[in-house]
Amino acid sequence: MQQTDFARTLIDWYQRHRRELPWRDTVDPYKIWLSEIILQQTRVAQGLPYYLRFLEAFPDVHRLAAAPIGAVLRLWQGLGYYSRARNLHACARAVVEKHGGQFPCHFEALKSLPGIGPYTAAAVASFAFKQPVAVVDGNVFRVLARIFGFEQDTAAxxxxxxxxxxxxxxxxxxxPELFNQALMEFGALHCTPRNPGCADCVFQTRCLAHRYNLQQTLPVKGKKQKVRHRHFNYLVLNWKKKLLMHTRDAPDIWRGLNEFWLVETRRAVGWDGLRPHLLKLPAAATNGNPVSCHDFRHLLSHQVLHIRFYQLELKKEWKKLPPGFRWHTARSVDQLAKPIILTRYLETIGYLKASA
Ligand code: SF4
Structure with missing residues (x-):
């Protein structure tokens, strides 16, 4: 489909179906910006009374900038995501202090203001200043992915x-202002996530999702992997400056790397909470208190490791070691492949020399 054909069809549809909303019939960047910030993560019906109340209390950017933050937060009450209200106030101040009370008209300059991301910057630049820059939000992902069959993962x-x-x-x-408003409105009212109105759609004959029945598949939304928090308790057994280690071989992170005796717990537990898990260790090592205890936090792509190292001294050698475990000298420990966080710990306690 040609650009002109797409834009014309979309704008025609918009002019017949658009909702009348107070921020649609203005080119005042303050009002447009205010409506866009309020409508982030908020439905129109919920945001509308807030928009009207804000305009009544703070009719222009100077009045908003001069208000105490407490008054802004109070008026925001009930909308949630309070960082938006703080950014609203900070942005008003920046517009007054750095731009003499005039919103900049360019996309990049708008984006540099507090709380203004690419979406809001494009909305203000195009609605207020007719700058040719497209808005992109979830509605736009959906409409374009369906009509043109784009299979890009929108979560990427x-x-x-x-x-x-x-x-x-x-x-x-x-x-650009009509095009952007039309695209967003079309996504919000017609090409909706669950029940798109394909039966009477202006793009019906040209839409790939409709042709191949892919409305529920497009846009592609890869699952965001949940971040997993894990609690690692390492027992660093030390006998005559040798450390007890083994190679990890379970199908898990760090497979093939070397580590100390590990007890993984579902949550953070102190030394006393750990004792029931230490029965396989020599009683002489675990009866008393650890020589030292160090905490680290280690981030992997989808895991956060909360790691506590307990250093334990053995007075005599533990000879009948569990399978896979060996005593290692400092030199051997230095040369072993091990997770970087273990190296950091060993450098912290001075067992290994810190690398430059
Ligand atoms: S035909 Fe259906 S899926 Fe395609 S744009 Fe129209 S409403 Fe959306």
């Missing part, structure tokens, strides 16, 4: 740049 970090480029290529440079 590169998705925004991809859809931004596609939306800009389709944008009507003469009417």
């Amino acid at each position: 970090p590169a998705a925004r740049a991809f859809f931004f480029e596609k939306a800009n290529a389709l944008l009507d440079p003469q009417h």
Whole structure:
């Protein structure tokens, strides 16, 4: 589909179906910005009374900037995500202090203001100043992915740049404000997530999702992997400056690397909470208190490891070692492949020399 064909069809649809909303019939960047911040993560019906109350209390950016933050937060009460209110206030101050009370008209300059991301910057730049820059949000992902059959994972970090480029290529440079509003409204009212109105859609004959029945598949949303928190308790057994270690061989992180005696617990437990898990260790090592205890936090791509190292001294050698465990001298420990966090710990206690 040609850019002009797409834009014309979309804008025609918008002019017949658009909702009348107070921030639609203004080119005042303050009002447009205010509505966009309020409507982030908020439905129109819920945000509308807040928008009207804010405008009544703070009719322009100077009044908002001069207000105490407490008054802004009070008015925001009930909308949630209070960082938006703090950013709203900080942004108003920045506009007054750095831009003489005038919102900048360019996308990049708008993006540099507190709380203004690419979406809000594009909305203000195009609605207020007719700058030809496309808005990209969840509605835009959905509409473009369905009509053009884009299978990019919208949860992936590169998705925004991809859809931004596609939306800009389709944008009507003469009417960027209408195009952007139309695209968002079409996604919000017609090409909705669960029940898109395919039966009477202006794009029906050209939409790939409709042709191949992919409405429920597009846009692709890869599952965001949940971050897993794990609690590792390492028992660093020390006998005559040798450390007890083994190689990890379970199908888990760090397979093939060397580590100390590990007790993984579901939550953080202190030394006393750990004792029931230490029955296989020599009583002489675990009866008393550890020589030292160090905490580390280690981030992996989808895991956060909360690691506590307990250093334990043995007075005599533990000879009948469990399978896989060996005593290692400092030199051997130095040369073993081991997770970087173990190296950091050993450097912290001075067992290994800190690398430069
Ligand atoms: S035909 Fe259906 S899926 Fe395609 S744009 Fe229209 S409403 Fe969306």
